[in-house]
Amino acid sequence: MGSEYVPSALYSALRDKPFPTLYGENRTPVTADVLEAGLILSFCILTFAFLLIVPGVRVGQKTNVLIRVLVSLFIGTFILLCNFGQEWEYSRIHATTPYKAFSHEELNAEIEVKIGLRSVNITLKNETIYSGTEGDQVNYNERFSWEWQQGRQGFGPQAGHFNQDFREAQVRGTPLPILWIAEYFTFDGEGIRFGRNYRIAGWYTHILLWTAFPLWVISNLVFFSVLWYGACVLMLTGACLIAGTVVYASVRNFIPLEIPFYDHDHLVLIRMHYGWCFWMNLVNGLVCLVAGLVVLFMDLRYPDIIAAFFDIDILQDYEEIYDEPVELAKVTTDEKKTAASDTALLLPTNSVPGYGTDGPEYEAPALRKRSAYNRYQRVSVRKPAPAPRRLPAVPAAVQEEEDDENPIYENTLQSPERYDSSSKENILMDTLKR
Structure with missing residues (x-):
């Protein structure tokens, strides 16, 4: 006598078959940089937590504490954002381009290129309906990283990280405009070394920015004790940030990167321009440098005012x-x-x-x-x-004796032998009366 399978009530409700529901993958476009969003969220959390404790600061120091903490948080957040940001160089064009190889169909697309210290990010969006895709919508994003080894030429196992990612994108069937742009970074010879020079520039700038971050932390700690040292460390932080900006602008490829596309019958070029990370890093370095100079000047010329601002003795x-x-x-x-x-x-x-x-x-x-x-x-x-x-008069007998190494101050208790007919209590009472 055969046994009949009775499905469990957990899997039989609203289902024809007694199995868990399986859904296909839902591919969503990349709309934001998760790392940048996480850094900004961390800054907002720290700022909100600090604002909660501001009412507990004593009256007269709330404004000073608010200015000090907010300026310091902004400096530290901008250092991290510039280090991990993806817009040291930026370009956007509108072009008519084929979507895939061996196809005559074209789409009107918006192409966006962002270059960071560690990678290049390429975005492709269609502006009109394209019949070659299932959902009539193209919103594709691809990131190619060069962090940090150059590797050998070619696309083999000993090649660099960027070349290996490029080969994987070819096998995966990445849209043709993205591959066309990424291929420019794989060339390494005859003065066309965009990938190598961008990688070296990002590496040196990355080192200087990571040097500036611990210096910023040290400056916050030193400002609680010695303002002069804190000002010097803050100026050193600004010098590292400015040096990183100068190094990036100097080491990058001396030949401007220009990638040609066509917008119907008009030639359009992807020309890279400095993005917000580049300018923010430069401004942040100047702010650190100027703030350190101001604190140093105030400590030398007006120490009382700056000590009251930082609430130190x-x-x-x-x-x-x-x-x-x-x-x-x-x-x-x-x-x-x-x-x-x-x-x-x-x-x-x-x-x-x-x-x-x-x-x-x-x-x-x-x-x-x-x-x-x-x-x-x-x-x-x-x-x-x-x-x-x-000071109390010293008897003549005591004056003839040799003076001790330690001087006598009226706010310290001395031995009774130093005075005629005086005790510690009498000396203390005389001091309080004066």
């Missing part, structure tokens, strides 16, 4: 000094030309109650900036000067 670049009134009165010739110079503000004054300039105990404290570039600074001594002070 300005006193970390200064050291405390104590000079005698006679030394402070020695004003240089350049400072005498100014009515109220910074050094003059540090001169001792009798306006402080209970203090005079007589006596060896008088001292005038000041702050001096630690820098080797004093000649470019507006002043090396910080203003406004703190009020003069008088």
